[in-house]
Amino acid sequence: MGRALGEQLRRGAPARVSGRWRDLRVQSGDRITLLTDWVNELLFHAEAEWWIPVEFTTVRASNTEIHARARGVSAREPPGALYAAVPHHVRVRDVPGGLEARVTLEGRQ
Numbered sequence: 001m002g003r004a005l006g007e008q009l010r011r012g013a014p015a016r017v018s019g020r021w022r023d024l025r026v027q028s029g030d031r032i033t034l035l036t037d038w039v040n041e042l043l044f045h046a047e048a049e050w051w052i053p054v055e056f057t058t059v060r061a062s063n064t065e066i067h068a069r070a071r072g073v074s075a076r077e078p079p080g081a082l083y084a085a086v087p088h089h090v091r092v093r094d095v096p097g098g099l100e101a102r103v104t105l106e107g108r109q
Contacts, residue, residue: 005039006054006072009046017055021069024053031063031092031099038066039085039103050075 026041028034046052053070060067083105091102 005042006052009052016073017071019071021071023067024070025067027065029064032087032090034064034066035090035092035101035103036085036087043084046075047078050078
């Protein structure tokens with residue numbers, strides 16, 4: 001999910017990853033809210049810091065928590081029109097070997 005979002009936010013710019021690994025943590029009450037909060041955490045970093053996470057390593061993940069380490073790219077300008085994930089546009093289902101998730105982002109007004 002994080003890599004796909006990073007590709008969209010980079011808008012085709014090459015991913016020249018640099019800098020240190022950052023710890024990213026999100027906790028929520030259920031899978032849907034967790035995924036929503038995770039996407040919004042990544043969007044926050046892109047919008048506030050012009051930093052787009054593109055490489056991830058999972059430290060811990062469950063139905064209520066994601067703790068990952070990420071490295072990213074610095075954007076030279078705001079990464080396009082940013083959006084927000086909302087719970088009613090998130091679908092998660094179990095598939096063999098993991099989860100499948102779909103998130104539809106809403107435009108900010």
